Amino acid sequence: MLDKYSLKIISPSMKWGAKQLARFNIKPYQVTLVGFLVGMIGVCLIAFNQYLVALIFIVLNRVADGLDGALARLSNEESAAGAFLDIVLDFIFYQAVVVGFAFASPDNVTVSLLLMLSFVGTGCSFLAFAIYAEKFNIKSIHFPQKGFHYMNGLAEGTETIAFFVLACIFPEYYIPLAFAFMVICIATTIIRIWFGYRTLEKI
Numbered sequence: 001m002l003d004k005y006s007l008k009i010i011s012p013s014m015k016w017g018a019k020q021l022a023r024f025n026i027k028p029y030q031v032t033l034v035g036f037l038v039g040m041i042g043v044c045l046i047a048f049n050q051y052l053v054a055l056i057f058i059v060l061n062r063v064a065d066g067l068d069g070a071l072a073r074l075s076n077e078e079s080a081a082g083a084f085l086d087i088v089l090d091f092i093f094y095q096a097v098v099v100g101f102a103f104a105s106p107d108n109v110t111v112s113l114l115l116m117l118s119f120v121g122t123g124c125s126f127l128a129f130a131i132y133a134e135k136f137n138i139k140s141i142h143f144p145q146k147g148f149h150y151m152n153g154l155a156e157g158t159e160t161i162a163f164f165v166l167a168c169i170f171p172e173y174y175i176p177l178a179f180a181f182m183v184i185c186i187a188t189t190i191i192r193i194w195f196g197y198r199t200l201e202k203i
Contacts, residue, residue: 001153001154001155001156001158001159002156002158002159005158006157006158010066011070014066014067014069014070015070015074017063017066017067017070018067018070018071018073018074019074021067021071022071022074022075026071027071027077028068028069028071028072028075028077028082029068029081029082029085031064031067031068031071032064032065032068032082032085032086032089033085033089034064035060035061035063035064035065035067035068035089036061036064036089036092036093038057038060038061038064039057039058039060039061039093039096039097040093040096041057042054042055042056042057042058042060042061042097042100043093043096043097043099043100044100045057045100046097046100046101046103046104046168047099047100047103047104048104049104049105049171051167051168051169051171052168052169054100054168055164055165055168055169058097058161058164058165058168059165061093062161065086065090065157068082068086069086087127090157091119091123094119094123094160095116095119097164098112098115098116098119098178099112099116101167101171101174101178104171104174105174107175108174108175108178111174111175111178111179111182112178114178114179114182115178115181115182115185118181118182118185118186118189119185121185121186121188121189122153122155122185122188122189122192125188125189125192125193125196126153126192128196129192129196129199129200132196132200136200136203138199153188153191153192154184154185154187154188154191155181155184155185155187155188159181159184160181163177163178163181
């Protein structure tokens with residue numbers, strides 16, 4: 001819901017960062033891979049209750065996620081392979097953060113499992129529609145720069161990261177935060193299924 005606004009805000013910084021990386025001949029896929037590994041370090045830190053340190057690695061992961069796309073566009077190296085790698089590692093990372101919180105405390109396990117299930121709903125509806133959007137050449141109005149159709153929803157990248165940040169800063173409130181975000185994810189899944197079905201039904 002907020003991605004179209006947050007991307008406009010951070011875009012100048014990402015472009016500047018991409019220019020610095022290009023000077024050292026760094027490739028977009030290298031940024032993607034390093035960002036993923038950094039994020040997974042954050043997941044391990046969450047599991048050991050090092051929440052604030054983990055937050056640093058999570059933020060670095062998200063910075064890398066913005067830089068790889070900006071670098072690809074700057075160097076004219078946008079590719080289906082790069083977009084594929086980016087989205088797959090993003091979804092693994094999102095699920096892994098929730099797993100980290102599940103390992104952090106036995107009390108977190110149930111809500112973490114439910115949250116992961118809601119993540120499956122948002123992810124499947126997102127990616128399934130992207131397949132047919134490509135097949136029928138359906139363009140994304142708000143995210144034309146993306147390497148695949150980017151489907152709107154209440155729970156997008158910005159909201160997900162906001163949840164992670166709040167959970168790391170206030171881990172004692174992880175359970176109510178996770179329940180609240182789970183409801184948002186479920187609503188997003190329902191909206192995407194309805195929108196996707198109605199859109200494809202007209203083709």
